[in-house]
Amino acid sequence: MQTENEVVVLRLGHRPGRDNRMTTHVGLTARALGADRVLIAGDASNPKETIEDITDRFGGPFEAALTDSHRQLLREWQGVIVHLTMYGLPIQEVETEIHEAHSNGPVLVVVGAEKVPFDVYERADYNVGVTNQPHSEVAGLAVFLDRLFEGRELDREWADATHHVVPKETGKQVEPVDE
Numbered sequence: 001m002q003t004e005n006e007v008v009v010l011r012l013g014h015r016p017g018r019d020n021r022m023t024t025h026v027g028l029t030a031r032a033l034g035a036d037r038v039l040i041a042g043d044a045s046n047p048k049e050t051i052e053d054i055t056d057r058f059g060g061p062f063e064a065a066l067t068d069s070h071r072q073l074l075r076e077w078q079g080v081i082v083h084l085t086m087y088g089l090p091i092q093e094v095e096t097e098i099h100e101a102h103s104n105g106p107v108l109v110v111v112g113a114e115k116v117p118f119d120v121y122e123r124a125d126y127n128v129g130v131t132n133q134p135h136s137e138v139a140g141l142a143v144f145l146d147r148l149f150e151g152r153e154l155d156r157e158w159a160d161a162t163h164h165v166v167p168k169e170t171g172k173q174v175e176p177v178d179e
Contacts, residue, residue: 010111029142082144107148
């Protein structure tokens with residue numbers, strides 16, 4: 001079920017045992033930087049559980065789900081599809097168009113792992129390169145979401161958190177949220 005201006009990240013090509021950490025980081029980055037949901041194509045129950053645990057502790061709203069058919073999702077998506085790939089058009093050339101599309105409807109951001117099937121390139125409204133150099137898909141997603149939300153996601157308020165991070169110049173501090 002899509003909502004009007006939601007941003008959904010689709011993680012393609014998860015390889016169990018090999019991509020667990022990277023898929024988890026795609027989901028956590030999506031959550032932290034403003035997306036509403038992450039859909040993971042394939043058997044990725046461990047990353048899904050980790051993402052849900054973080055959402056339970058540090059707040060939402062955010063949803064993580066598994067999907068068996070990325071092709072069906074791509075066919076039925078009622079909004080703009082952005083595929084992040086180092087082979088795509090530079091983000092700075094298409095970000096204005098993507099902002100306009102997002103103001104009129106939902107955005108599906110496709111983040112690949114292994115070799116992405118060519119039909120994804122064809123179905124995408126935008127094949128976007130954050131840089132045309134080899135890099136991490138997590139870094140690409142982070143830069144894309146920051147550009148999409150123009151930095152507003154960095155001040156986001158989190159509902160239903162049981163814990164929060166206390167910003168410190170040195171050290172680490174996580175505390176329970178006061179009721």
